[in-house]
Amino acid sequence: MTVVKASASHPLYNELLAIVGQDRVNDNQVIISAYSKDACHLVADRPGIVVMPNNVEEVQKIVRLCAKTKTPIMPAGGRNGICGACLPRVPNTVLLDMINMKRLVKLDEEVMTVTVEAGMRWAELIHILEDRGYKLGFRGPYGGNAATVAGSVSINSMGYAASKFGPAPEGVVSLEVVLPDGEIVRTGSAWNKEAQTFTRYSSFADLTGVFLGDHGTLGVKTKVTLKIYPKAPFSTYIDLGFKTLEDATAVLLEIQKRGLTEELNCLLARESADTYFPGLLDSHPGINATIHSVVMETDQQLAERKVQIIREIGLEMKGKDIGNFAAQIHWAEKFNEVQPMYNNGFWLNTCHLRPIVRLPELMNRMRDIFKKYNLEKNGIKWIADALAVDRAYSAAWVTIFAPTRDKMEFAERAWNEMLDAAIETGGCPYWTGLLWENRALKKVDENFIELYRTIKRAIDPDNIMAPNVFQGGY
Ligand SMILES: Cc1cc2nc3c(=O)[nH]c(=O)nc-3n(C[C@H](O)[C@H](O)[C@H](O)COP(=O)(O)OP(=O)(O)OC[C@H]3O[C@@H](n4cnc5c(N)ncnc54)[C@H](O)[C@@H]3O)c2cc1C
Known part of the structure; x- marks a missing residue:
């Protein structure tokens, strides 16, 4: 970030500079613009400042500073999401870019696990393991060149080898998380410093699960331990x-x-x-x-x-x-x-989960919408692809491509009906973000959301971690 001089106007600029140094903090609007979107077209608040920690100690210092000053934080990985999940919902947010923390921490061949830092990208990890004679279970979303391990397990990603091994969180054995007060928690057998990180389920409740799929609202994941298998x-x-x-x-x-x-x-x-x-x-x-x-x-x-x-x-x-x-x-x-599919135009997706038996029902509804909007005649291509997941369900992607900017508004009208149809036919989004959140929240059981809010209040009483995501504001 050195080439673009920081404007130094964010209230925490000087203190963040003291933690990470000049090269890894910036609030210049050129940098902020680059961080104002993920891989979809949805927009939220622009970050107030971007900071790139190199290690867990720096993450702790940044989080403690934000806790002391009640400044919002949004953790981000590859910013490859297609639902706007890593975009701040409130002004002045410190965007924590985790991609410098990408080291392989430990390959434990005795217990068949690999521990990586949060920002390790799936494509890189697959190659490292392959060279050493191993494979992962879930192997990353289709955007795995850019997507990080912590980003994917934070939003329940689906993708390669999910058919056999289930979604991204299913492969997780343990997490290291910096909590909103700056303390560190290690889950699974990693709670015992003398133990190897070999199991997720031991000794008491499954605390790993609390943080999986949390969309960054409960803490900053700094390490992830995954199951490995022989190549x-x-x-x-x-x-x-x-x-x-x-x-x-x-x-x-x-x-x-x-x-x-x-x-x-x-x-x-x-x-x-x-x-x-x-x-x-x-x-x-x-x-x-x-x-x-x-x-x-x-x-x-x-x-x-x-x-x-x-x-x-x-x-x-x-x-x-x-x-x-x-x-x-x-x-x-x-x-x-998948990337070359963008040649068909801008991608409007409806990615969600559903039982395999309910795929035809979805497709019938989608076809009615395609007909109503006469997509083909309007030059709008589509794909309908179901990736089987874990025995009997699937990740269904019905995606339309708006070929030109002037077709976007029209395509979005059809797309909004498609999103409704997915929910009305029993679909459950894997990630929510700006794309799905309002639709999911309209339907969600009150006890479900209330329990989430109770956990959020207990862990993050000042609501600094990804505030307002999934109605986590109070
Ligand atoms: C071409 C293409 C294909 C894609 N294919 C798929 C697919 O097959 N399946 C799929 O699920 N998605 C797919 N995606 C979307 C994207 O690749 C995934 O959602 C991916 O898991 C996002 O990872 P990320 O590191 O980019 O996360 P980000 O987008 O940076 O963040 C995602 C969420 O995780 C949180 N987060 C990130 N890092 C941390 C951390 N260290 N601690 C706590 N919270 C954190 C963020 O706050 C945010 O809520 C695709 C995208 C593209 C562009």
Whole structure:
């Protein structure tokens, strides 16, 4: 941040400067502008100042300073969210950019865990582990080149290998968190300084869970310990095609129940397959929905047999084997697969969770909206993609792309109806942020939100940590 001179007008500028030095604190409006958005178009308050701690001691000092002066803090990771979660909701906020804290702290091969600092990015961690003969369970959101481990576990991210291992928080064994008073808590077996960090569940209640998915409202995560597994060098792939979305859904559920795949991605509809993989279905005119499966095993025969079983299930249940191109590309491209979709225009997403059985219901509602707005004629492309998660549910992404600025307002009208439809058909957002929060809060059970507020008041009595997020203001 050195090239742009700080304006030094934020009330805490001098004290923050004393903690981190000139290179890592800035309140110049050029810097502030760069930090005023994440990867979506939604806007909130601009941060008052940006500070980049290098270690947990600095985080503690910054948090203590904010606690003493009752100054709001917003922790941020890769700022790669697509729901505005890391954007401040109140003026003068100290935005805590965690990306300098990205070291590998410990790879404990005896207990099969890896501990990293909060700002470690998924893509980097995967490569480090691969070189040492390991893999993660959940392997990061599709934006994992930029997204950080702490950011993803703070907002329940979905993504690569969720089909087998569940969402980002499911892989967490322990957290180190700087609380709003500057004290540190270590969860799971890490509470015992003599113990290895080997389990999340021990000795008393699961305090790790309190901080998972908290959208940064209960503390600053400084370290995350994740489960690791032996590297599985043998991969097999299959693409299946179906006449109807209902048939594809039934097969997706059956494969998923049997736990056969590392990754199972159902492109719900022909039109979205065409957007994802142009030409893939050109020689399959009768196919209207596809499934793409990836198997990864430590043994080649096992990998081959599993893909055979998937094929058998698919063929028995009205499917057609259409090769393995899309599954291979999807897996090999990892974090680079989704970015090129921005070529279709600005991305308006409806990412949420739902049982696999309720995918057709969602799609019928979405199709009605597409028809009402005549999206195709208006040059607005869409994708409808369901990523299977943990046995019987899915992360559903129905996304439309506004191709030009002048189409944005029109696209947003359709999009708002799509967001309503997702909730009305039983969808539950994984992250909320500016995108989902108001819709979720309209429906949320009063006891649920009241319990959250009670916890928030107890941990953060001055409401300095991400104030107003999920109605955490009081
Ligand atoms: C091309 C693309 C593809 C994407 N694909 C997916 C996908 O498949 N699945 C998915 O879930 N998302 C996806 N996203 C969104 C994004 O990648 C994820 O939500 C990701 O988990 C955000 O991580 P981050 O580090 O960027 O977090 P940020 O956006 O920086 O922050 C997210 C939240 O975490 C909090 N936070 C961050 N760091 C900390 C910390 N150290 N302590 C406490 N709280 C903290 C913030 O306050 C905020 O509430 C995609 C985005 C893009 C641009």
